[in-house]
Amino acid sequence: MIIGGDRISTSSGGEHQHIYPATGRPNATVALAGADEIDRAVRSAADAQQEWMSLTCDRRRDLLIDLADAVHETLDEFKALNVQDYAVPISYAGTAVLLERFLRHFAGYSDKPHGASTPVAGSFDVNIVEREPYGVVGVIAPWNGALVVTGSCVAPALTAGNAVVLKPSELAPLAALRFGELCIDAGLPAGLVNVVPSGPDGGDALVRHPGIRKIHFTGGGATARAVIAAAATNLTPVVAELGGKSANIVFADADLDRAVQLSAHQGPLMQSGQSCACASRVLVHESVYADFLERFVAVIESATVGDPFDPSVRFGPVISQGAVERILNVIAASEADGAGRLITGGRRIDREGFYLEPTVFGEVDNTSALAQTETFGPVVSVIPFADDAEAVDIANNTVYGLNAFVHTRELTRAHRVARRLQAGSVWINQFSEVSPQGPYGGYKHSGFGRTGGLDGLYEFLQVKNIRIGMT
Numbered sequence: 001m002i003i004g005g006d007r008i009s010t011s012s013g014g015e016h017q018h019i020y021p022a023t024g025r026p027n028a029t030v031a032l033a034g035a036d037e038i039d040r041a042v043r044s045a046a047d048a049q050q051e052w053m054s055l056t057c058d059r060r061r062d063l064l065i066d067l068a069d070a071v072h073e074t075l076d077e078f079k080a081l082n083v084q085d086y087a088v089p090i091s092y093a094g095t096a097v098l099l100e101r102f103l104r105h106f107a108g109y110s111d112k113p114h115g116a117s118t119p120v121a122g123s124f125d126v127n128i129v130e131r132e133p134y135g136v137v138g139v140i141a142p143w144n145g146a147l148v149v150t151g152s153c154v155a156p157a158l159t160a161g162n163a164v165v166l167k168p169s170e171l172a173p174l175a176a177l178r179f180g181e182l183c184i185d186a187g188l189p190a191g192l193v194n195v196v197p198s199g200p201d202g203g204d205a206l207v208r209h210p211g212i213r214k215i216h217f218t219g220g221g222a223t224a225r226a227v228i229a230a231a232a233t234n235l236t237p238v239v240a241e242l243g244g245k246s247a248n249i250v251f252a253d254a255d256l257d258r259a260v261q262l263s264a265h266q267g268p269l270m271q272s273g274q275s276c277a278c279a280s281r282v283l284v285h286e287s288v289y290a291d292f293l294e295r296f297v298a299v300i301e302s303a304t305v306g307d308p309f310d311p312s313v314r315f316g317p318v319i320s321q322g323a324v325e326r327i328l329n330v331i332a333a334s335e336a337d338g339a340g341r342l343i344t345g346g347r348r349i350d351r352e353g354f355y356l357e358p359t360v361f362g363e364v365d366n367t368s369a370l371a372q373t374e375t376f377g378p379v380v381s382v383i384p385f386a387d388d389a390e391a392v393d394i395a396n397n398t399v400y401g402l403n404a405f406v407h408t409r410e411l412t413r414a415h416r417v418a419r420r421l422q423a424g425s426v427w428i429n430q431f432s433e434v435s436p437q438g439p440y441g442g443y444k445h446s447g448f449g450r451t452g453g454l455d456g457l458y459e460f461l462q463v464k465n466i467r468i469g470m471t
Contacts, residue, residue, distance in 0.1 A: 001031055001197065002180030004044035005190025012036040013202050016170040021087035021317040022308050022353045028084075030173050033196035035205040041165045042211040044191030045136040049163035051189040053133070057111040064107035064158060067186040071100045074182060078147065078175055080309075085172035086143055087353070088271055089313045095147045098434065099179070102151030102452075105436035106159040109457055114160075126468040131461035133161030134213035138206045140227070142219050143172035143319060144274050148434065150179055152451035153216045154193065155436075160460035162213075165194045167206055171319060173197035207231050214460070215239070218276075220374075221445055239449030239459055241276070241441055243374040244402030247395035248279035249417070251388075252287045254407035258429065260292060264299040266405065266431045268345075268358035268378035272318050276446075277403050277432040279380070281364075281371055283391050286384045293362060293382055297344050300358045305349060317354040318377055324354050327377035331359060333369070340364035340381060366394050374400070388417060396422045401443030403432055424450075 001008040013034030020027040033041070052060065071078070078096030082088055114131040137157050141149040146168045154164050168176035173195075180195030196202060207215055207230040217227045218241045231238050248266065250259045266279040273280065284292045303314040318324055331346045345359030356378055364371050364381035371381045385391040395404055404423035408414050418426040424442045425432070434440050439450040450456050 001033055001037060002177060002184070002193070002195040003037060003041045003191070004048075004194065005184050007181070008037070013198055016197070016199070018171070018173070019320065020084060021319055024321070024353050028174065030170060030197050032170055033167070033198040033202040033205075035201075037196055038165070038198075038202055038205040038209060041191075041194035041196050042136055042206075042209050045163035045165055045194055046211055048189040048191035049133070049135055049161070052158075052163060052192055053161050060159075060161075061107050061110035063186065063188055064103055064110065064155070067183060067188065068100050068103035068107065070182045070186045071096060071103060071179070074178070075100070078178065081175040081178055082147065083308045085146070085174045086274075086319055087308045087316045089308045089310075089316045091311055091314060092270055093308075095145065096175070099147045099151035099155075102155040102436045106155040106457065109159050114461060120467065124470045126470060128466040128468070130464045130466060131160075131458065132464055134460065134462055135162060136211055137162045137164055137214045137216065137460060138209075138212045139164055139166045140203060140206070140215065140217045140219065141166065141168045141176060143169035144271060145218070146172055146176045147179070149218050150176060152434065152436070152440070152456065156451070156457045157216075157460040158192070160457060162460055163192045165196060165206060165212070167203055168195065168197050170197050170199050203227070204230055207236070208233050210234050212236055216449070216451075216459070217241070224447070240447040241449070241451065242402070242445060242447040243376070243400060244276050244278065244442065244446050245281060245372065245374055245398045245400040246277065246279045246403040246405065246423070247398075247421070248282045248405040249391050249395060249407065250282065250284045250288070250292055251391075251406070251408040251410070251413065252285040253409050254288075255409065255429070256288060256292055256295065259407040260295040260299055262405070262407070262429075262431050263296060264303070267380040268300060268360070269303055269315050272316055272356070273358075273378035273380070274318060274323075274376055278376075279403070279405050280375060281366070281395075281398075282380055282382045283385050283394055284382060285391075286386055289382075289384045293343070296382070297360055300360060301344055303358065305355065315358060315378070318356055319354065321354060323377065324348060324356060327356055327375060327379060330370070330373075330375050330377070331379060334361060337368060337370075339368035339370040343382075345378070366397055372398060388413065392417060392420045396420075399445040402441075402446035403427065405431075
């Protein structure tokens, strides 16, 4: 752990034996934060936040740029740590680039206006609207995207003037811990960023701590409900980025070759489908359905499976043996229920580690559990549709609303459909490419609040009104 600028290897939370998913064997032993370490981290962060805000805005900006420089110099190491963390193929493991981009982007807002002065009706008083930091914020990162969440949450939180207690999952803590070391090396105040890997007990202690003024949680809906309930103890506000069952709509006029490649990448191949942005429901116009499906299956079946450190590998394992069993149960239940036609995949790959075949079901019933429940694995449903209205109806018929994808060459259709889709982000002829300039977050059960853009910065600022009488 990284607490108050110190590297800590023993704790009240015990230890976790980290398993490398590509082999199923241990590759690290990680200290887990218990209630004592969480309390120490929050107290350290509170002191560091006061020191941080005593610095001028240009000094804070320069330190964040120094941190971005340090991340840049460590990109190759971060890629390797991402692979070690959750066995994502190294061809997909470059999320530290996003971390660097978020740091540089938000560093530039350190010396930009965060407030306003407004006139007051019937008075010549001075009316000031200020945006101030919360103090200490808790960031709970998922195992499948710790560096992306670190960039999209920690960077604006620091820019806004907060200190951070970052809790990466015990399943993938290595890259986040390296980031904590870089914060020390870059000269940030000791304790401004604390990194405390932990399981549910440590997470509960963090959310319930009275010194935490806001929580940003990324993960699943069931855990989010527990986080929100625990945060209610102290009325701590929560931002939640949750799961998805994203629709990926392929219209008849789409560039099919590009649509196939993007759909395979955004669906079962990237992170083995273990992504909240996974395009797990592929909606295809009936006139090109057979052609698309043939090409789609060919791309998926030809994806290279193997050692995640091999640059040619495009498909890696899932996170754990438990995930293997859960996903195989979903496939078996879908076959038994007649949810759709199993076209390819559906079995475990005969090699060490937690590998499953990328799996495609065709002619899927959109009301089935297969189409409505987030699988969080390399399983996608392909569904035909007859016209634009039916495509939108199928896409919106879910409790989720994080992402949607549209493939079309017709500009008016792209605008018309995008405005009707109930999703926080709509990607036209593009995969899900999160950027610091664009707000990202969900509708419905996919969460609330945003990361990225000014909306993401404002999540870490609270508003104060100051009125000065002039009479």
